Amino acid sequence: MRALVNLERLAVAASLALGALALGGCATVAPEQRAVLADPTMQFDNDGKHEAPLHHALENREGAMGGTGVQGGGCGCN
Numbered sequence: 001m002r003a004l005v006n007l008e009r010l011a012v013a014a015s016l017a018l019g020a021l022a023l024g025g026c027a028t029v030a031p032e033q034r035a036v037l038a039d040p041t042m043q044f045d046n047d048g049k050h051e052a053p054l055h056h057a058l059e060n061r062e063g064a065m066g067g068t069g070v071q072g073g074g075c076g077c078n
Helices: 002-024 031-037 048-062
Strands: none
Touching: none
């Protein structure tokens, strides 16, 4: 019974620590920094240099642009 109580305390402490780490990762970004962060090379799952020709071909085929990621710098100067 005592081991169960200790396990529950450990689970609560671990979840609180994980929550604190998750909230500590939040940051405010200035509008002029958003253009740099929106660069395709800053995305985790794609390699922007290799994906650009594919997106270009899709845009030409579909007759539409955008919708494939973060666009613009947030200051209206796209």
